[in-house]
Amino acid sequence: MQVIVDEDKCCGAGTCVMVAPDVFDQRDEDGVVVLLDAQPSAGLHDGVREAANMCPAAAITLDES
Template identity: 70%
Template sequence: MKVTVDEDRCCGAGQCVMLAPDVFDQREDDGIVVLLEAEPDAAHHTAVREAADVCPAAAITVHEDS
């Protein structure tokens, strides 16, 4: 799995950080998403998919391994 984020789309809701704090964080000044791990371990895959699904701005894209 590879994860990308679109900081320009992010609205700072923080759902991703709550669901996958080892993969996502937020900037202190404006709450915009910070990607900590672009290729997370398999243990985080379910949480990352859920974070992408619930992101209100659709700022997270998950690229599955082929």
């Protein structure tokens, strides 16, 4: 799995951080998503998928090929 984030789309909701804190964080100054792990281990995939699905700005995309 490859995780891609579009910082320009991010609205700073923080849902991704709550769902997958090992993969996502937020910048202190503006709350924009910070990608901590672009290729998370298999054990984190379900949380990453949930974070992508819950993102209100659709700023997280996944390449699972």
